Amino acid sequence: MANWGLCQDCKWFQIEPKATAGERTLGLCIEEDLQEFRLRVSGASGCNRFTEGDVAHAKGSSSAPPTAKPQR
Numbered sequence: 403m404a405n406w407g408l409c410q411d412c413k414w415f416q417i418e419p420k421a422t423a424g425e426r427t428l429g430l431c432i433e434e435d436l437q438e439f440r441l442r443v444s445g446a447s448g449c450n451r452f453t454e455g456d457v458a459h460a461k462g463s464s465s466a467p468p469t470a471k472p473q474r
């Protein structure tokens with residue numbers, strides 16, 4: 403299970419502009435192959451597309467469904 407990690411530490415995790423990434427933070431996964439699913443995930447979610455990095459921010463990232471455009 404190479405490179406599996408938590409959304410809260412992943413550069414593809416996009417959250418609201420003033421939010422900080424924690425286990426309960428909700429946001430949109432903007433990983434390129436997963437974007438089409440408009441997958442709303444929490445900081446405690448994770449997958450093997452995990453890439454460590456700073457999270458992205460955009461308004462509407464935590465809506466159901468998310469309305470924000472991917473910022474990467």
Ligand code: SF4
Pocket residue numbers: 407408409412413414415416430431432433436443447448449450451452453
């Ligand atoms: S679902 Fe996977 S790729 Fe998307 S933010 Fe979470 S760990 Fe990253």
